[in-house]
Amino acid sequence: MKIIGIDLSGPANAKDTVMTVFSIEKGRLIFEETITNASDSMILTAIVRIAKNDEAVIGLDAPLSYQDGGGDRPQDKSIRQFIKGFGLVGGSIMPPTLTKMVYLSLRGIGLTRTMMMHHLLGKVRIVEVHPGAAIGTRIGPENLYHARNYKKEEAQPSRNVIFNWLQTVGLQGLPQEISGTSHQIDSCAAALAAWHWADPDKQPAWLWSETSPEHPFEFCC
Incomplete structure (x- = not known):
C-alpha cells in the first residue's frame, strides 16, 4: 500500500503544491518520491500510475466540501476547538468559502471529483x-514554538526540527531538501495523518467520521 500526502495550493499557484509518496514497510513509512510544482494533471497522472499496481491512501490538505450557505462546516468548528487545547492557533482553520480559501476549496473539490469520475476510488481512499x-x-x-512558526519564510530552524521529528515518528528515508519549504513538510505531515487514519493499529489525533453526499470524505489530523 502507498500513503500519499498532498499539500494543495490554489489552482493558479501550482508551484506551492507538493505530493509526497511513501510505502508502508514493517510499521514505517518509507519515502519514495516527491512531486513539486504539481498541477492537477501531474497529480492525477501519478495517482493513476500508482493505482495500477497498489492500493493507495491519500491525505489531501484542502477543504473537500463546503457548507450550504457558507461559513464553517461542523468539522471545521470541531477541529478548531480541538487544536486550541494544544496551544495551536484556531485561526489556521478557516471556512472553505472564506475569500482567501475559496480557490483552494474549489481545487480540492474539483480534484477529488475528477478522481471519482476516473473511478479511482476503488483502489484509492481519500481523507x-x-x-x-x-x-x-x-x-x-x-516543540510547540516550532509547530506554530515553521511556515514563516525565515523559519528554517523550525522546519529542521520538524524534519528530524518526522523521522522519529516513522517516516524514513526523507531527503534533506524536504525541510526546505513548509509545503514539503506539510505534504509529509499529510501522509502521517493519512497513515494513522488508515492503519488499523493506529489512530488519528482527531477524526470527523460523519459523511454525507454533501461532505463525502472524512477529515482527520
Whole structure:
C-alpha cells in the first residue's frame, strides 16, 4: 500500500503544491518520491500510475466540501476547538468559502471529483487532513514554538526540527531538501495523518467520521 500526502495550493499557484509518496514497510513509512510544482494533471497522472499496481491512501490538505450557505462546516468548528487545547492557533482553520480559501476549496473539490469520475476510488481512499494540526498535536509542548512558526519564510530552524521529528515518528528515508519549504513538510505531515487514519493499529489525533453526499470524505489530523 502507498500513503500519499498532498499539500494543495490554489489552482493558479501550482508551484506551492507538493505530493509526497511513501510505502508502508514493517510499521514505517518509507519515502519514495516527491512531486513539486504539481498541477492537477501531474497529480492525477501519478495517482493513476500508482493505482495500477497498489492500493493507495491519500491525505489531501484542502477543504473537500463546503457548507450550504457558507461559513464553517461542523468539522471545521470541531477541529478548531480541538487544536486550541494544544496551544495551536484556531485561526489556521478557516471556512472553505472564506475569500482567501475559496480557490483552494474549489481545487480540492474539483480534484477529488475528477478522481471519482476516473473511478479511482476503488483502489484509492481519500481523507481530508490538516498537516499543521497533525504536527502540533503530536510534537509535544517542548516543540510547540516550532509547530506554530515553521511556515514563516525565515523559519528554517523550525522546519529542521520538524524534519528530524518526522523521522522519529516513522517516516524514513526523507531527503534533506524536504525541510526546505513548509509545503514539503506539510505534504509529509499529510501522509502521517493519512497513515494513522488508515492503519488499523493506529489512530488519528482527531477524526470527523460523519459523511454525507454533501461532505463525502472524512477529515482527520
